Amino acid sequence: MTRLRLIRLVARREILERGRSKAFLISSGVSLAFILAAAILPGVLSNDDPTTYDVGVFGSRSAPLAARLPEVARLTGDEANVKIRTIGDEAEARRLVGSGDLDAAVGDGPVIVDRRLGDRLGLLLQEANRQVVVEAELTGAGVGGEVAGRVLQPAPLEVLPLDPQSEGELQRRALVTIGTVLLYGQLLGFGYWVASGVVEEKASRVVEILLAKAPASQLLAGKVIGIGLMGLAQLVAFVIVGLTTASVAGSVDLPPETISVAIQVVGWFVLGFAFYSCLFAVGGALASRVEELQSTTTPITLIAMASFFVAIGSGDDPSGPVARIATFVPFSAPLILPIRIAAGEVGPGTIALSVAIVLASILGAIALAARVYGNGALQLRGPLKLRHALRARNAGAAAPSTET
Amino acid sequence: MEVAPGRIHGFVGRNGAGKTTTMRIILGLAEPDGGEVRWHDRPVTAADRRSFGYMPEERGLYPKMSARSQVVYFARLSGFSSAAAASAADTTLDAIGLAERKSEPVERLSLGNQQRAQLAAALVTSPELLVLDEPFSGLDPVGVDALAEVLQAQVARGTAVVYSSHQLDLVERLSDEVTIIDQGRVVAAGTVGAVRRRRGVDQLRIALDGGSTAWAEGLEGARVVGRDGDEVVLELLPGADDQALLDAARRAGRVTSFRRVLPSLTDLFREVVSR
Numbered sequence: 001m002t003r004l005r006l007i008r009l010v011a012r013r014e015i016l017e018r019g020r021s022k023a024f025l026i027s028s029g030v031s032l033a034f035i036l037a038a039a040i041l042p043g044v045l046s047n048d049d050p051t052t053y054d055v056g057v058f059g060s061r062s063a064p065l066a067a068r069l070p071e072v073a074r075l076t077g078d079e080a081n082v083k084i085r086t087i088g089d090e091a092e093a094r095r096l097v098g099s100g101d102l103d104a105a106v107g108d109g110p111v112i113v114d115r116r117l118g119d120r121l122g123l124l125l126q127e128a129n130r131q132v133v134v135e136a137e138l139t140g141a142g143v144g145g146e147v148a149g150r151v152l153q154p155a156p157l158e159v160l161p162l163d164p165q166s167e168g169e170l171q172r173r174a175l176v177t178i179g180t181v182l183l184y185g186q187l188l189g190f191g192y193w194v195a196s197g198v199v200e201e202k203a204s205r206v207v208e209i210l211l212a213k214a215p216a217s218q219l220l221a222g223k224v225i226g227i228g229l230m231g232l233a234q235l236v237a238f239v240i241v242g243l244t245t246a247s248v249a250g251s252v253d254l255p256p257e258t259i260s261v262a263i264q265v266v267g268w269f270v271l272g273f274a275f276y277s278c279l280f281a282v283g284g285a286l287a288s289r290v291e292e293l294q295s296t297t298t299p300i301t302l303i304a305m306a307s308f309f310v311a312i313g314s315g316d317d318p319s320g321p322v323a324r325i326a327t328f329v330p331f332s333a334p335l336i337l338p339i340r341i342a343a344g345e346v347g348p349g350t351i352a353l354s355v356a357i358v359l360a361s362i363l364g365a366i367a368l369a370a371r372v373y374g375n376g377a378l379q380l381r382g383p384l385k386l387r388h389a390l391r392a393r394n395a396g397a398a399a400p401s402t403e404t
Numbered sequence: 405m406e407v408a409p410g411r412i413h414g415f416v417g418r419n420g421a422g423k424t425t426t427m428r429i430i431l432g433l434a435e436p437d438g439g440e441v442r443w444h445d446r447p448v449t450a451a452d453r454r455s456f457g458y459m460p461e462e463r464g465l466y467p468k469m470s471a472r473s474q475v476v477y478f479a480r481l482s483g484f485s486s487a488a489a490a491s492a493a494d495t496t497l498d499a500i501g502l503a504e505r506k507s508e509p510v511e512r513l514s515l516g517n518q519q520r521a522q523l524a525a526a527l528v529t530s531p532e533l534l535v536l537d538e539p540f541s542g543l544d545p546v547g548v549d550a551l552a553e554v555l556q557a558q559v560a561r562g563t564a565v566v567y568s569s570h571q572l573d574l575v576e577r578l579s580d581e582v583t584i585i586d587q588g589r590v591v592a593a594g595t596v597g598a599v600r601r602r603r604g605v606d607q608l609r610i611a612l613d614g615g616s617t618a619w620a621e622g623l624e625g626a627r628v629v630g631r632d633g634d635e636v637v638l639e640l641l642p643g644a645d646d647q648a649l650l651d652a653a654r655r656a657g658r659v660t661s662f663r664r665v666l667p668s669l670t671d672l673f674r675e676v677v678s679r
Contacts, residue, residue, distance in 0.1 A: 009480050017469060205464025206474075209525060212431040212458045213481040215450075378433060 006214045010222020014197065015230055027189070028234060035238050038178065039246040053078070053121045056087040056096055059107035061132055068128040068135075075156060082124065171255045173315055176342040179265040180335055182238060184308045187272050187334070188301065190231035191280040195297050197223055198284030198373065207377045216374030221366075224277045228270075235269055257342060264338045271358050272334030276304065278365035285369070285376035286384045307332035311339055318343035327354050330361035405583045405590060407564045409532065412555060414579035414596075415568040416669075418677055422588040423568040424461050427537050430566075431458050443533075454482045457531035461538050461568075463522050467511035471502060471521040474510070479528045489528075496528045497521075500554065516547060523554065534558060536567040540574060552578055576600075576669040586677040600666040603675075607665050608638040608649060612657035619656030625649065629671065635661065637671075 018024050057065045066084050073082040085102070087093055093105035093112050105112040106125060117125070131152055138148045198220075201207040210219055239262045247254055283297035310332050314323035318340045326332040327340060333354045340346045346354075372389040405426075407413045417423050428434040430441055432453045441448045466474050472493055479489035497506045502520045505513060510521055519542070526534060534555075540548050555565050555578070569575050575582060575596075582599050584592040592599050608626065611634040612619070620628050620636040625644030629637045640646060646664055653659050 006481065009477070013477055017466070021468070201466075204467055205460065205462040206466055208433065208460040208462060208464065209458060209478060210481070211433050212456070213454050213478065378428075 003218055006218045007222040007225060010214070010219055011226030011229065014223055014226030018193070018197075018227065018230060024230070031185070031234075031238065032241065035242045036245055039242050040249050051118075052081045052083060053104070053124070054083050054085070054102045055121070055125070056085050056093050056102045056105035057107070058087045058089055058093055058105065059109075061106075061108060062086050064132045064135065065106055065128055068131045069124065071153065072124050072127045072131065076120075076124070078120070078124065171253055172257055172261075172342055175255060175258060176261050176339050177312065177315060179261050179338055180308070180311055182235065183265050183269055183272065183338070184304070184311075184335060186231050186235045186269055187276050188304055190227050190273060191276040191300075191304075192297065193227050193231075194224055194277040195280040195284035195287075195293055196290065197227065198281050199287045199290055199293050202285070202287070202377060203289050211374075211377055216377060217366075217370040220278075220281055220370055220373050224274070224281065228273045228277060231273060232266070232269060236266060239266065261338060261342055264341060268334040268338060271355065271362070274362045275330055275334070275358060275365050276300070278362070278369035281369040282372045282386070285373040286386060286389060288384070303331050307335050311335035315339055315343075318345040328357055330358050333358050405593065407533070407566050408581070409564045410559055410562045411564060411580040412559050412578055413564065413566045414575035414582040415566055415585070416570070416572060416575055416582065416673060417568075417585040421585050421677070423585065424537055425588075426585070427458075427460075427535050427566070427568070430533075430535055431456060451483070455529055455531055455533075457526035457529060457534040459522055459526040459536045459539055461541075463519070465510045465518070465521060465525065468509050470507045471510055471513065471517075471524065472497060472506040475506075475521070475524050475528050478525045482529045484529070492528050492530070493524070496524045500524050500527070501550075515542070519543070519547070523551070527554075527558070530561075530563075532563060534563055534565045534567075536565070538569060539567050540569050540571055548574065572670040572673055573668070582669065584673060584676055591676045592672065596669065597666070600669060600672060603667065603672070605642075605667070606640050607667050607671075608640060608646060609635045609661065609663040609665055610638065610649070610653050610659065611635045611661040612653060613660050614657060616657055619653065623649065623652055629667075639667075640664075 055069065057069075063086075066086055069082060069084050070079055073079045087096065087102075087105065090105075090107055090109070090112070093102070093107060096102040097105050097112050097114055100114070103113070104117060104121060104125065106129070111117060111125060135148065135152055138144070138151065143151075201210065243254065243258065243262065279300045280297060283300055284293065286296040287293045307326070307329075310322060310326050314320065314326065314336055317323060323336060323340060323345070326336045327346065327350060337346070337351065337354055341351065372386065376384050376389045405415075415423055415426070425434055429436045430448075430453075432448075432450065443449075443452045465471070469477075475493040475497060476489045479492050480486065484492060494503075494506075497503055500520050500523060502517060502524060505517060506521075510518055513521065523539070526536065536555075539551060539555075543551060552574075555567070559565055579596055581594065582592075582596050583590055584599070592602060594602070607629065609632070610620070615634040617631055617634075617636045620626075620638060623638070625641050626638040626649055627641065629639045631637065638649065640649075650659065650662055653662065
């Protein structure tokens with residue numbers, strides 16, 4: 001029987017059994033709900049128009065206030081959102097503010113509001129008031145015409161950005177951040193499944209029958225490939241569902257790099273999973289019961305978490321020293337490269353070198369995992385020290401294969 | 405240690421003598437410090453090992469998988485095609501009396517039925533060699549008889565069966581051959597009869613009405629080995645006359661039973677293994 005057939009059989013069992021398990025179905029459902037929410041909600045929330053201000057003016061200054069407020073609102077880009085009504089007297093103002101029809105009412109006395117005056121509306125009202133007063137003073141002093149116009153409506157300040165950030169760039173960063181979060185979630189989630197799959201077979205003792213049928217390395221390969229394919233399929237489904245929903249709902253403007261970022265996330269999942277899953281398998285092989293898994297996988301979980309934060313943090317400084325180093329560290333490379341590539345910080349040479357480092361690390365991780373798995377599989381009592389698992393001479397991993 | 409086709413081979417020794425390790429070496433789960441495993445007069449291959457049926461001492465199946473699907477899975481890992489594995493699994497599970505519950509997850513089966521499923525996993529490949537580590541431990545007498553029947557049926561179709569057990573009376577009754585190991589070395593091996601005869605002495609088992617056994621102390625030509633219920637177990641010294649002992653017994657009371665037997669495996673075991 002060929003190696004490939006054994007690996008395929010093991011992988012098939014993982015997919016069939018896990019695909020049916022409640023844990024998988026529930027976690028898929030929850031993740032999908034989050035993704036749908038992330039794709040739809042921004043649209044729903046932004047359709048809920050930006051706050052509008054209903055302002056009532058009354059009393060002796062109602063006419064100039066009603067004239068000045070729209071001018072002031074234009075400066076802050078709020079002209080469409082400020083609605084002005086001229087009302088009768090303070091009693092009507094109190095009634096309308098009290099009933100919520102007005103956000104604020106301005107007369108000759110204090111500004112009437114329900115609870116408090118918002119900062120933005122407050123600024124608008126103060127500025128309008130200042131202009132009305134200045135205009136009256138200017139008129140009183142006999143200053144009019146062009147001079148008064150320059151004083152009341154000077155040319156607005158212009159802005160000179162030294163490092164302009166385009167709208168598209170923001171969207172691209174948001175997209176690649178979401179992609180990295182997704183990638184990290186899949187790596188950690190399915191990596192942990194490999195660890196728990198290994199320890200379940202040890203805890204249920206079925207591993208001894210398995211090892212009598214197939215070498216440790218092939219059992220491990222089948223498990224990693226089976227669970228990895230599920231993670232990959234789930235990731236692709238999430239990406240497709242998320243992007244389709246977002247573009248159909250029209251809630252998010254997808255930048256042109258979307259497809260390339262999606263492909264990168266999927267590609268880095270394959271490499272990252274091959275690496276991380278082997279390390280998780282080591283964690284699983286060192287435990288003998290599910291309860292011990294927490295402690296044996298903690299180091300690798302912490303490293304993954306640190307890599308994730310370094311990657312996310314590098315979004316702010318994609319060319320900094322931390323980001324540069326992390327590109328060539330196998331733990332963080334899969335998470336940081338999509339971000340740095342999207343930022344246009346890395347060339348093909350760097351990418352190739354980083355991929356080569358990850359590939360080499362995968363080979364090392366496979367060798368380590370096969371050895372620890374083979375040696376640890378029949379150590380069924382108490383958590384194992386990595387040192388001992390590497391030294392122990394036992395079982396399938398080292399057994400000479402007479403395979404044809 | 406040699407195991408012949410169509411024979412049941414009992415494998416006994418104290419805890420820690422090396423029974424499980426030996427079985428693991430046969431299956432390729434542990435490496436021997438010395439020696440080798442040969443199958444049909446040549447070194448055993450991975451393919452041979454996959455065809456062997458194995459029931460480890462630490463029983464284990466996937467708890468959430470049905471008995472049938474995991475028996476199918478093990479058959480496929482042994483090289484069976486999908487269709488052959490399915491039909492072999494059904495045949496085995498039916499023969500072993502698990503037909504009705506085979507689709508239930510193993511964790512929901514009773515302990516007895518879990519044991520059956522475990523045995524089915526070992527039998528599904530119709531193995532030429534069946535290696536069972538403590539197959540009788542934890543079984544009630546009815547379960548012991550049922551398993552013994554299954555093993556005899558396997559042997560009838562030419563399977564070689566090796567099993568370990570601490571129940572020496574059972575080993576004596578069930579096995580064609582027996583190997584006793586101590587501290588990793590074979591200390592006695594052969595057919596059960598040959599092993600029991602190896603010291604060349606017989607035992608006399610004598611019971612008197614009323615169950616008195618004190619009469620046997622200090623007899624000439626025999627020494628007391630022990631007592632078994634009403635019976636005194638005596639070992640006949642070389643050249644002694646068993647009829648003289650019968651006379652001595654009759655002088656002490658009414659003899660209800662007088663048997664000349666081979667030493668039991670238990671007696672022999674006590675003698676050959678180190679304390």
